[in-house]
Amino acid sequence: MTKKNNFNAYSIIAKKRDGKSLTADEINWMVNGLVSGQVEQYQMTALLMAIYLNGMSVAETAALTDAMLYSGKTLKFKGENVVDKHSTGGVGDKASFILGPIAAACGVKVPMMAGRGLGHTGGTVDKVESIKGFKTALTLEQFKKQLDKEKIVLIGQTKDIAPADKIIYGLRDVTATVESIPLITASIMSKKLAEGANGIVMDIKTGEGAFMSDIKNAKALAKSLRDTAKRFNKRMVTYITDMNQPLGNYVGNSLEIIESIETLKGNGPKDLTDISVKLAGAMIYIAKQATSLKEGEAMARESIANGKALAVFKKLIKVQGGDDKVIDDYSRLPLAKVITEVKASKAGYVSSIACKEMGLHCVALGGGRHKASDKVDLGVGFIFKKKVGEKVAKGETLVEIYHNKNQAAIVKDISAAMTKEIKISQAKVASPKLIFEIKEI
Numbered sequence: 001m002t003k004k005n006n007f008n009a010y011s012i013i014a015k016k017r018d019g020k021s022l023t024a025d026e027i028n029w030m031v032n033g034l035v036s037g038q039v040e041q042y043q044m045t046a047l048l049m050a051i052y053l054n055g056m057s058v059a060e061t062a063a064l065t066d067a068m069l070y071s072g073k074t075l076k077f078k079g080e081n082v083v084d085k086h087s088t089g090g091v092g093d094k095a096s097f098i099l100g101p102i103a104a105a106c107g108v109k110v111p112m113m114a115g116r117g118l119g120h121t122g123g124t125v126d127k128v129e130s131i132k133g134f135k136t137a138l139t140l141e142q143f144k145k146q147l148d149k150e151k152i153v154l155i156g157q158t159k160d161i162a163p164a165d166k167i168i169y170g171l172r173d174v175t176a177t178v179e180s181i182p183l184i185t186a187s188i189m190s191k192k193l194a195e196g197a198n199g200i201v202m203d204i205k206t207g208e209g210a211f212m213s214d215i216k217n218a219k220a221l222a223k224s225l226r227d228t229a230k231r232f233n234k235r236m237v238t239y240i241t242d243m244n245q246p247l248g249n250y251v252g253n254s255l256e257i258i259e260s261i262e263t264l265k266g267n268g269p270k271d272l273t274d275i276s277v278k279l280a281g282a283m284i285y286i287a288k289q290a291t292s293l294k295e296g297e298a299m300a301r302e303s304i305a306n307g308k309a310l311a312v313f314k315k316l317i318k319v320q321g322g323d324d325k326v327i328d329d330y331s332r333l334p335l336a337k338v339i340t341e342v343k344a345s346k347a348g349y350v351s352s353i354a355c356k357e358m359g360l361h362c363v364a365l366g367g368g369r370h371k372a373s374d375k376v377d378l379g380v381g382f383i384f385k386k387k388v389g390e391k392v393a394k395g396e397t398l399v400e401i402y403h404n405k406n407q408a409a410i411v412k413d414i415s416a417a418m419t420k421e422i423k424i425s426q427a428k429v430a431s432p433k434l435i436f437e438i439k440e441i
Contacts, residue, residue, distance in 0.1 A: 005029055009043040016050040024063035031067035031164045041171060048168065048177045056182035058227065064182065065228055068190035071164035073140065075111075075196035077147070080235075081287040082109045083199040085279055086188055088212060088221075089121035090205040091359040092246035095272065096124050096154075097260035099280035101312035104152040105303040106280075106296075107289040111147050112154040113161065113195045120209070120359030122253065122368060125156045130254035130333055130378040134322030152316050162190040174371075179211050185224040199235040199286040201279050206436065207244035209355025215240065215436060226441050235286040237293070240437040241275060245353040245388050248272035252367045252381015252402065254333040261327055264310040271387075271434055277301055278435065286440070293438075334379040336402040340411050342418045347394045349429045350386050354421035358382065361414045365403055380404070386422075389431035398422050 007029045016022055030047060033039030056064065083103065087093055100110045114124035114136075125136050136156040138146070146153040157166060165187050172178050172187075192200050202225050205211070206218035222238040229236035248269050250259035262268055263276060281290070281297030290296035303309040310327070318324040326332045362368055366377030383400040386392050399418055403411050 009033070009039050009047075013043065013046045013050060016047060016054060019054045021057050022060055022063070024059070024066070027060065027063040028067045031064070031071055034167055035071050035164050041167065044168065045171050045175050048172055048175065048183065051183060052177040052180045055180075061182040061185055061224065062228070062231060064186040065189050065193075068162050068164045068168070068186050069193050071190075072162050072194065073160045074194045075140065075144065077109065077111070077144075077196045077198065079109070080198050081107060081289060082111060082147075082197055083201065083283045083287045084111055084113075084192055084195065084197040085201040085203065085283060086192060087203040088184070088188075088205050088210065090243035090247060091121065091209045091355050091362075092248045092251045092256065093122070093205070093243075094127060094248065094250075094256035094260045095203070095276045095279060097128070097257065097313065098263050098268070098272070098276040098309075099283065099300075100152055100154070101264060101316065102276065102280035102300045102303050102309040103283040103287070104150075105308040105312045106284045106299045108151070108283050108287040109147055110152045110283070111143070111195050111197055112152070113157055113191060114154060115157060116369070120356050120363060120368070122251070122256065122359070122362070124154070126376050126378070127253045127256050128154060128322075130257055131317055131322040131326055132332065134317060135320050138320075146319065150315065150319055152312060154316065154320065157191065161194045165190050179217075181217065181221050181224050184211075184221060185228055189225065189228045193232055193234070197234070199283070200229060201282045201286065202236060202238040203275070203279055204238060204240050205243035206240055207242050207355065209246070209359060210243035219437060222437065222439065226439065230441050235441065237282040237286060237438065237440040239279065239282070239435055241435050242432050243355060244432055245355050246358055246384060247275065249384045249387070250381065251358060251362055251384070253376065253378040254335050255381040255383065255402065257326070257333060258330050261310070261313070261330075264304060264313055266304050269387075274434060277304075282440075293440075336377075336379040336381075336404050338403050338405055338407075340401045340403065340415060341397045342399040342401065342415050342422075344386075344392045344394055344396050344398050344424060345419055346424055348392060348424040348426050350388050350390050350392060350398075350422060351425040351429045352423045353384070353388060357417065357421050361417065364410060364414065365401075365407065377404075387431075389429050392424060
């Protein structure tokens, strides 16, 4: 006989509000109730704030991850070479388009399930949809077939995979409860485990432009993710990487596709190339296609040099219905026609770039969303001509703003803000450290 649970949302919310630990049954009841409609979204919002303020134990975090994971369908793939990567997000982070094809070119099966942009960070799905015809809305059956056949697939989150996470993330985003280690852990791991990856590479961004602005919290999140992977017997490598300035030089949906292609052609900026190679190398290593991280990285660099990674990306575009001619003709991408230059007011060295503000400026231009229903302008964005540590002459261009004719007023405001937010010092400044920590299980 099945035991009947006499739970109610009020008592569970009150328990967590008062700093007490919830049982696995209570957490499961709330999550399942949210998906079924028995628990109201405003009640879950209250619980999320209580979790944000009071935290969760390791056991509670595990129970929440499990409840969200099994709220929908789960996939399984044979073989240890099914490996995905996840980034906690930042400004200009387009590494997925580079490292996914690299890893696939080196024998890894890469099941990429990505999201749209919200807040100051861009979304992988929005960026790839700037390629005309590219379909991200595949069924799970199509997802599985393409992974088996092509070794790589890129789709948006479906209603079948971790549906509880889709609802909960939407609530967190508008209620100031995003930056919670237990909630981030459950959100990331429920999706990655449900999509069938047998190994995961985590890129945890830290710095002014990241959700985890403090390195101590970034390390705590990395440990929480590794603990969860260990519980499910999954291989994982966690990287803590810098997000105190945009990654690469291009920010904006179609602009980031251009920079990704250029990087796959071997012409990418050093920071973006290095991080992509490091993360892809880790994927190759935990997929057991290399015997060490160093060997994995060497294989990753070779796949760029011999053109195999670029060929994989071109085929991915074609297979998913996109215009693969963009690889050699960027005019086929939507790109704003007007360019306004932001120039340096004095000579010196770029000492800092207000990273989060740059992301918010892109949103203000229409390149991101204030709310989920907003339509994104795929053609606007920025090209940074100077990064931290680089020398600049007075009057030299710091940033090119790509915008539309009718945006003169907002571009004037953004230009004025950027001249204050990109700091120039007289003293020479070192380029920032790119990777702070690497740990594997």
